[in-house]
Amino acid sequence: MNPFLNPITALPFLKNFLFDARRLRAQSLDKIKKYRDKALRRTLRYADSVPLYHRMYQDSALTVRRITEISDVPTLPFVSKQNLVEHFPNEILPRGYSKKNTKVVSTAGSTGKQISVFTDFSVFSGGIGATLRIYDHLQLPWRTSRLANVGNFNPNMADSTAEHLFYSNASFVYKKNKRITLNAFLPVQEIISKLDQFKPDVIYSYPATFFHLAFYKRKGYGENINPKALLVSGSMLEPYTRSYVEEAFGCKMHNGYGSVETSSEAPIAFECKEGTWHINYDFFHVEAIDEDRQLVENGKRGHIVVTRLFGKATPIVRYTGLDDWVVLEDDLECACGLHTPVLKGGVEGRKSDSIILPDGRLFPAASFASLYSILNELKTRKVKQFQIVQKKLDEIDILVIVDEDLRNSGPSVETIFEKIREIHQKKAGPNVQITVKEVSDIPSQKGKPAPLVISHVRPEKGYKVIDT
Structure with a gap:
């Protein structure tokens, strides 16, 4: 059944869809803290029903109901890539959880080890505000903008899973003639030709793919490719690629930082017009640790640790598997109008x-x-x-x-x-x-x-x- 036609799933989505993107602007810092504390309690109650987490909490002599606010997160055990690999598939969902409406989504395995988790409509619905926030903040009208996603649409990859579980059922929100999906591994000239016919307002892709597209744009291809913004994710955007691409297309690139495990469509952080990487901290709790798995103070470089505060399927709590270097900074009141914790200088690549x-x-x-x-x-x-x-x-x-x-x-x-x-x-x-x-x-x-x-x-x- 289409989840948008089921009141049990459609009504929560509608609430999230209408209000969550602007929560950081609309609510006081105190209200956001209370929201995060409540979201954490809900997340941990759910995680405790999942065999992997339940066993880890038992081994740590941890009583989940005593964890009541975000400041208690450091008392929770870490969850690693290896934990997810070893306990897939039977111990990363609650016992009895129906897999009928879930989908396995996997990393590309570029580091040598493919990670697979379960996702479902609740993850896309719960994170829709983070998905829309970057459009709202960059003043891109998501409903009428022509969006081209040049990604990895192979089976079980994040992009194909999002299409299957969410976008294919959401035509009343995202009109089909306003979206095009293209595999980033097609010949570049074929991608350019299809984009030229589509005339996108926004293109979403990898840094390397943008570089290849910009190369052909500089050679006179893609006369009708004149986007208003380029949204980049999937790997690190370094300054030369950024300048090369922005010069070719005549518009700005904006980073989004997410992962397959945490929710590919809801970014953990995004880059605003001022160049600040804002953490979507009402959707994720982010920490940084050193080589001994000790928390590093803000302003010091460490490895990112992420807790997802929404959705069901496979919960992600204190996950260390992203392997990226980050420097966290205290809440920053940015010139863009947002007041959030930030990733200073963005994400610096994998360890x-x-x-x-x-x-x-x-x-x-x-x-x-x-x-x-x-x-x-x-x-x-x-x-x-x-x-x-x-x-x-x-x-x-x-x-x-x-x-x-x-x-x-x-x-x-x-x-x-x-x-x-x-x-x-x-x-x-x-x-x-x-x-x-x-x-x-x-x-x-x-x-x-x-x-x-x-x-x-x-x-x-x-x-x-x-x-x-």
């Missing part, structure tokens, strides 16, 4: 994608990649794509694809490569061999575009994280 140096320093991906300053200084857009590959502790390759149409204009390829080598050599120090290589292709990973950094060196305790 597993960090650059590790022989002297014990560890750079998150965003802190090490420095092409933007060099290419801006040289006033060139000759670099079509790049990737940093750490092969050994003391050996790093920087792979670069050159735009053939620009090869013989502006600074030489040799000059650009030497400047790239110099700035990264300065960061890495004299004991690391930096090699800049021209390549013709940088392959995608399993189910996702190519990452900015690939490291074949695993971090161990004792490395010092660089705060830059």
Whole structure:
């Protein structure tokens, strides 16, 4: 049955749909705190009915009903990727929970381990306010805007699951002629052609996909592709890609940060017009921990931990599996009008994608990649794509694809490569061999575009994280 035709599911959705996106603007900080405390209690009562969580709480001698407010969250045990993998499928839903209306959704497995959880309409309904908030905040009329989602629509992937469970039934909200879905792994010229026919107002995709689209836009393709905003998620957006894409399309890119496990459609945080990454803290509780799983103070870099405060299916409570570096800041009253906790400087990439140096320093991906300053200084857009590959502790390759149409204009390829080598050599120090290589292709990973950094060196305790 279409959940929008069932009063039991449709009425809560309608309430969430009408009011949740503007809750942070409409309610006082005290009311939001009470809302979060209540949402946490509801989430924990539900989680305690799930065998995985129930057993963990028993092992911790934890009484869930004594956890009454957000400040109590640090007393709860962490849940890891491995926990979800080991207890899938039978112990990550409440016993007796009907799977008829659930859907398995899986990560792409780009880190080598695919994670699968259950989702259902309650997760999409409960998070709809976070989904709509970025449109509301950027003053994009979501009902009439023509939205193109260029993502991963393979079976059990987040985008295809969202289409099946939610958007395919929501034509009265999202008119079908106002939305188009395209697989990001189609030939780029085919994507460009379809977007040109559709004439989108908003495009949602990965940073690498936007870069490829921008390359063709610069070559004169896609005359009718003139969006008002580009919404980016799925991997890290670094400054060179941002400037390259924004120049090509003549509009701003805005980051959204979410995950398959927590709810792919409801972002944990999003970037406002002022460049601030606001945490949707009425939908998620976010913490940061160090290598010893101790909370780090605000302003210090740590690994993100997320608790989802809405929806049923597989609950997500103190989940450590996102593996991303973040710096949390206290509630910030931003010039955009929102007053929220923030991710300072955004998300800096995964721990597993960090650059590790022989002297014990560890750079998150965003802190090490420095092409933007060099290419801006040289006033060139000759670099079509790049990737940093750490092969050994003391050996790093920087792979670069050159735009053939620009090869013989502006600074030489040799000059650009030497400047790239110099700035990264300065960061890495004299004991690391930096090699800049021209390549013709940088392959995608399993189910996702190519990452900015690939490291074949695993971090161990004792490395010092660089705060830059």
